[in-house]
Amino acid sequence: MDWKKTETIFIIAFLILDIFLLVLFIDSRMSSAPTPLVSQTLEEKLKSENITYGKIPSNPEKGSYLSTEPIAFTQKDINGLKGQKISVMNADQRIYSVLTKPVKIDPEKYGADLLPFLKRDVFEGDRYTYWSYNADRREMTFNQKIDGRPVLFNTNGQIVFNLNKDNEVISYQQTMLGDTQLFDEKDDVISGTDALEVLHQHGDLKQNSKIVNTTLGYYNLVSLPSSDVYLPVWAFEVKHDKQTTFLLVNGLEGSVINTSDEQTNTQRQSAVSLHNEELSS
Structure with missing residues (x-):
């Protein structure tokens, strides 16, 4: 019998067995390890x-x-506003206007059909942007913009248009904030x-x-x-x-x-x- 060859075979067999047991050990450790929590987006x-x-x-x-405050409207501010009867109230800080001829609009157009009137017949009207329409009160609200963004939840920088049952604007109230x-x-x-x-x-x-x-x-x-x-x-x-x-x-x-x-x-x-x-x- 060739003992050297037999010895070599045993050594190789034991090496294979050791590797096999090592793999089993590693697998068992990994399977018993706690699964890491996955963070939800x-x-x-x-x-x-x-x-x-x-x-x-x-x-x-x-x-x-930033800081700002309401302005007081002057007679010069309202002189150029045609087709409306205007009163100034609250220490001249609120314009109340009644239109001579109502303006027909579609409330579902988000104020788009009011833009020509805003630019033409409202003081600094292009400084306001549409915000909401309240069907129960028939009020359409535009908010003043500061730095291109609307002023939120503040009656000091608003135009509120009042509509009749035929969806015609019949009057409005306006307040305005000054320089910032x-x-x-x-x-x-x-x-x-x-x-x-x-x-x-x-x-x-x-x-x-x-x-x-x-x-x-x-x-x-x-x-x-x-x-x-x-x-x-x-x-x-x-x-x-x-x-x-x-x-x-x-x-x-x-x-x-x-x-x-x-x-x-x-x-x-x-x-x-x-x-x-x-x-x-």
Whole structure:
């Protein structure tokens, strides 16, 4: 018998056995190890809670805290406004106008057929943008723009058109904010998606909700004796159980804003219907 050949065969066999046992050991360790948690994306979390939404603006934005205050209208401001009987009230800070000839519009066109009248017959009318239509009160609201963005939930920068039962504008009230002053250099505003995630983490989005609209605008944070302070905010119009609410996120600090003041709550109720889809594009 060739003992050397036999010895070699045994050595090779033991090596194969060792390798086999090592593979079994590694497999058993891997199978018993805990499975790592997979982090869900925001999209997956919202889907699991049946929270639906449309297009969320994603373009980079800049903004800043700023101050402004209502202006007092002068006789010169209203002299050129034809085809209407105008009164100025509230320390000259509110125009009340009754049209000589009503203007026929279609409320479902999001104020598009009112734009010619705004530009032609309303003081600085091109500085306002469509916000909402309240069918129960027959009121169509346009909000003033600051830095290209609408002023939100503030009666000091609005035009409210009153319609009759034939969908004709018969009168309007106008207020206006004056020049703005920045508190600091413009800074980055968080994205609409990041603001949505802030709301979700804060627990403000209920299951089975629908985010109807997302708007980046300016919100009156605090009123001072000399002026009012505004900041850029993301406003989410959310429908849940046939009720509509607006949820706000500070665009600079990424925190939820508690809109509990009476003025905001009143306007949240009056802005329930028909929003301009262009605001979310």
